[in-house]
Amino acid sequence: MSHNLRSGLYETSPLYQNAVMDLEMAGKTMGLSSNVLDRLKMPKKAMCVSIPVRMDDGSVKTFEGYRVQHSTTLGPGKGGIRFHPEVNLSEVSALAMLMTMKCSLVGLPLGGAKGGIRVDPSQLSRAEQQALTRRFTMEIISMIGPEQDIPAPDVGTDGQHMAWMMDTYSMAKGHAVPGVVTGKPMEIGGSAGRPESTGRGVVYVIEHAIELLKKQNKADFKLNQCTAAVHGFGKVGTVAADELAMRGCKVVAVSDFFGGIYDKNGLDLKDVNAYMSKNRTLKGYPKAEAITNEQLIGLNVDILVPAAIDGVITRENMKNVKAKIISEGANGPITSEAQQYLESQGVYIIPDILANAGGVIVSYFEWVQGLQQFFWNEKEVNEKLAEIMARAFHRVAGNAEKFNCGMKTAALITSVERLSQAMLLRGLFP
Numbered sequence: 001m002s003h004n005l006r007s008g009l010y011e012t013s014p015l016y017q018n019a020v021m022d023l024e025m026a027g028k029t030m031g032l033s034s035n036v037l038d039r040l041k042m043p044k045k046a047m048c049v050s051i052p053v054r055m056d057d058g059s060v061k062t063f064e065g066y067r068v069q070h071s072t073t074l075g076p077g078k079g080g081i082r083f084h085p086e087v088n089l090s091e092v093s094a095l096a097m098l099m100t101m102k103c104s105l106v107g108l109p110l111g112g113a114k115g116g117i118r119v120d121p122s123q124l125s126r127a128e129q130q131a132l133t134r135r136f137t138m139e140i141i142s143m144i145g146p147e148q149d150i151p152a153p154d155v156g157t158d159g160q161h162m163a164w165m166m167d168t169y170s171m172a173k174g175h176a177v178p179g180v181v182t183g184k185p186m187e188i189g190g191s192a193g194r195p196e197s198t199g200r201g202v203v204y205v206i207e208h209a210i211e212l213l214k215k216q217n218k219a220d221f222k223l224n225q226c227t228a229a230v231h232g233f234g235k236v237g238t239v240a241a242d243e244l245a246m247r248g249c250k251v252v253a254v255s256d257f258f259g260g261i262y263d264k265n266g267l268d269l270k271d272v273n274a275y276m277s278k279n280r281t282l283k284g285y286p287k288a289e290a291i292t293n294e295q296l297i298g299l300n301v302d303i304l305v306p307a308a309i310d311g312v313i314t315r316e317n318m319k320n321v322k323a324k325i326i327s328e329g330a331n332g333p334i335t336s337e338a339q340q341y342l343e344s345q346g347v348y349i350i351p352d353i354l355a356n357a358g359g360v361i362v363s364y365f366e367w368v369q370g371l372q373q374f375f376w377n378e379k380e381v382n383e384k385l386a387e388i389m390a391r392a393f394h395r396v397a398g399n400a401e402k403f404n405c406g407m408k409t410a411a412l413i414t415s416v417e418r419l420s421q422a423m424l425l426r427g428l429f430p
Helices: 002-014 015-029 034-039 089-105 125-140 158-173 197-215 235-246 269-279 293-297 336-343 359-372 376-404 406-424
Strands: 045-054 061-073 076-086 110-117 149-153 227-231 250-256 259-262 289-291 303-305 325-329 348-350
Touching: 015 034, 015 089, 015 336, 015 406, 034 076, 034 158, 034 235, 034 406, 045 089, 045 125, 061 089, 061 125, 076 089, 076 158, 089 110, 089 359, 089 376, 089 406, 110 149, 110 359, 125 158, 149 158, 149 359, 197 235, 197 325, 197 348, 197 359, 197 376, 227 293, 235 250, 235 269, 235 303, 250 293, 259 293, 336 348, 348 406, 359 376, 376 406
Parallel strands: 076 110, 076 149, 227 250, 227 303, 303 325, 325 348
Antiparallel strands: 045 061, 061 110, 250 259, 259 289
16 A cells, blocks of 8 residues: 555556656647646545455455545546556546546536546455445545535446445435436436447547548548447447447457457347346357457457557557557557557547547536436437537547647647636636
8 A cells, every 4th residue: 555655656557657648748739838737747636545344254354445636627526436456546646637638628617536446346246345335435525525526437337336425425414415426327316328428429539530531531431331349348348339330330349358259241239248248258259250359459440449448559569450540438548659650650549538538528417417406318418418529529630730740639738728728717826
C-alpha cells in the first residue's frame, strides 16, 4: 500500500505516462500556458482506503480501494468504479484525467473522477461483492454525492453494484438519493439506453469518420461494405459489434480474455451472444476458427474496435495493424508511440475520449433525470446521444484540420480549450 502511495501515481502505470505525454503533445501544438498544463497533469484530490470484508468462510480479508478527482472546474466529478486485480492509484489517476478530458470534450457540466478496488470479482461470491461495495462506499462517502462526485459502473462492475452504492449512501443520508450514482437499474432511477450507450457511441463516430474520409477523398467505402474486428467482447464490444452488424458491416472476429473467434464470411452474432451468455467465454465456440488476441489485432479488416483494456496496441505489434479506421472503445488501448506510427501510416484513429464518450453522456442524462425525477424514453435518449456525439466529432475534426494534427491530439486540444477558459474565468484561490 505504501509503495502505491509513494511512487504509484507517477511511475507504475504506462496509462498515466501516456496520458501525460498526450497532454503535453496537445499543449505544445496549441501553445497552451505552462500554468494550465501543470495543473492538468496532477489530480485535484486522491483518497486511498483499506476495505476489510468478512468473507463467506468467516475470515476477514482487506482490500485496497481508491477514488481520485482529477478536476472539478466544470462541475461535479464523474467517473466509474472498477473491480480488477491490477487496479492501482496510478491507473485510477490516469483514468480520472481521461474522464476530465472526455466530459469537457463533449460539453458536459462535469469534471473527471475515477475509482477502483484491487480485486478479482470473479473470485468473490455475490454476498462478498455486496459487502465489499457497501464498505467501500462508506469509506469514500465524504468524497461522493450528486453535487460532488458521481460514480458509475466500469470494468468488473455493473448496475447491481451501483444499486448497492446508492442504497448505502441513501441509508447514511436518511433518504433516497438516486443521483449519487449512474448506471443503475431502471427500477431505481436508471436511464433507458445507458447499458448500450458506450458501444453505440463507438459506432456513431465510425459512421461520421467514413463520411468525412469520403468528403476528403481519402477513402470511398460505405459501412455496409466494410469488415470489422472487435477486441474485447464485453459490455462495450458486444454492443459495438451488434450495432455494426445492424448497419450491414461484416463482423469477422471478436475476442475475450482467453482469445478470439474468426469467420471470414462474418460471424452470426446472435449465436455468438447466446454461446457467450451460456458459457461466459468465447473459448470453444464451435462455429468459427479460434484465433489469439494478437492475431485479431493484425487481421486485414477495414475497422478495428479495441474495446477491452488499455495498452493492447504497442510498439511490439503496431506494424501488424491493417485496419483503416480504429475506434477506441476502451480507455487508452493504443500507446502514444503506436498512435503516432499508425497515424503516419494513414490509419484514422478515433480517440477514446471521443469514441467511448457515449457512456458518460447518457450517465449525465441519468443524473439530470434523477435530479428532476423526469424520465425520457430510449428513443429520446439515443437521439440526444447521437446529436452530442456528432457535434463533438465535427468539433474535433475541425481542430485536426486547423492544427494539422491527428484526431487524438485534436480531441485533447478541443477539451483543453474549454477547460483552460473555465480555469481562467474561475481564477485561482486564494
